[in-house]
Amino acid sequence: MNEFDFIATYLAPLAGAGGLNLKDDAALLKPSAGKDLVLTKDTMVEGVHFPPGHFGGDTADKLLRVNLSDLAAKGAHPIGYMLSIVWPKGIDGTYFKGFAAGLRDVQDAYNFELLGGDTTSSEGPMVVTATFIGEVPKGEMVLRSGAKVADDIWVTGTIGDAYLGLQSALGRALEPQPSAEALWHFEEAYYRPEPRLLFRKTLRKHASGAADISDGLVADAAHIAKASGVCFILEADKIPFSSAAGAWLSKQRDEDEAFKTLVTAGDDYELIFTASAGFRQEINRAAKTIGLRVSRVGTVGQGEGVRISSDGKVMTFQNTGYTHF
């Protein structure tokens, strides 16, 4: 099966009207009146962003989810995406079907379409890139740069599960050994993070600044702080952990170090956002409606950077999050 057959057999059925059945070398997008477009792009490299050899549905699924998470943080809803795949040379063609099925699952779940892209191969690791196009009502995109002094700082879901899932996915034993249920929970968090798209209207209405947590809670807090010209003051004991992650954490010899690992590891794909204290009730109510856990984890202050206070002391970090080089 060559690249054209791959596209015709597996990708064309995923394309919508704008994708022109992938028979053209470009996609056509007719913007809706009264809307701005939000564009995001995320690349995943085998061995860096996903485990070696995971050429199938897992990787397709996650690629779309991490991009959708970016859109969710901006208050946008997804329209479609452009996909680029660099297959490892000599790839077993049975992976094609699984990869396409992974794309289909996420498209069906969140209702958007494949618009076009590019397929090639190389001697190196697999590399996949998606560029997503989302929509917001004109002027309503939620920016990183809008956080204001005295705003509350909020986090959706829980932090650190994906890191523990990654250890498990890489075959590294966690000490002590978590229950089978906890392991499943961690791996789900790693492989299938839930993009918080249902929360987008609440963000548009109430959030002053937002980002998704991909580089790590501390690093992404720092990104908003920097873009907004403020300081993020977080309280350690308010950072939300799942009961499974909490159980693991409480059994670590050096709990402080383990805590730091979880809040800097990244891959959570939860949202961190700021909002005026006047919106607490609305935010809690909206989150409850969609069954989403939200936690107030701190307050925006004057200054710069991120401070995490724990028992009245301020924690310091050697590494604030993942950097690629």
Next chain:
Amino acid sequence: MNEFDFIATYLAPLAGAGGLNLKDDAALLKPSAGKDLVLTKDTMVEGVHFPPGHFGGDTADKLLRVNLSDLAAKGAHPIGYMLSIVWPKGIDGTYFKGFAAGLRDVQDAYNFELLGGDTTSSEGPMVVTATFIGEVPKGEMVLRSGAKVADDIWVTGTIGDAYLGLQSALGRALEPQPSAEALWHFEEAYYRPEPRLLFRKTLRKHASGAADISDGLVADAAHIAKASGVCFILEADKIPFSSAAGAWLSKQRDEDEAFKTLVTAGDDYELIFTASAGFRQEINRAAKTIGLRVSRVGTVGQGEGVRISSDGKVMTFQNTGYTHF
């Protein structure tokens, strides 16, 4: 220098208003009223699409040009792009500056902006991907699928120079040795193909179908033929070669085979398009105005596929163009 410094130092100055100074994790695009958007995406892999070790301006420059060529074929003008770079691990930071300078050169030449993207690194070859957003007046995108029986088939510029330039770039001797001027011409064609953006209005007005020639003249002719449900009948002696390529061709022992190589090698980034015979004068005049060579190379017929006639015989092809796997 880590990825955030790289972005702040070298990429942020390339970003326009929509790129939000690259301080956000998404880009904001405010579509113009009365316009459709055209999206294209091209990936280049070190060792496949560009010579090993070319981590600097050459590769940045070409990445943008090949995408602009796609937009040109659709009659679109460029607005901006999302960029993804996978650097080889441990890359010498001096390449960053050159890469950014290459982007700058092309942005300045064609007037569009960086919107956002993603930067990472891997143990494998360098991989770069750009997703371009272009604009056309509503309903005027030129499709692959519009070619009609009896239309003329046109090609811009000349064919095969980029293939000869690639041989030279890879250090493969051409026989007989071309002049220094011819070699320079071939390498320019390979490294810096000229996207035919100035021809976009003419295409929108007169072309029934179009594509850019990236996979090879025969393969891209076949793509339009297939999408349009017609046969492309090309005349070998009308296919335009530069005088340098023509000189090389005429000295080959097996001129037929060498001809086939040039028309299937790809990387030309010229345009192939179809138009009603009634528009010959307008097309020639418009091309002359912008100093662009255009050649009528055949006629659209009933049936399917591509036929090239030479001295009254039909040439057959083992390979119609480059496929990646």
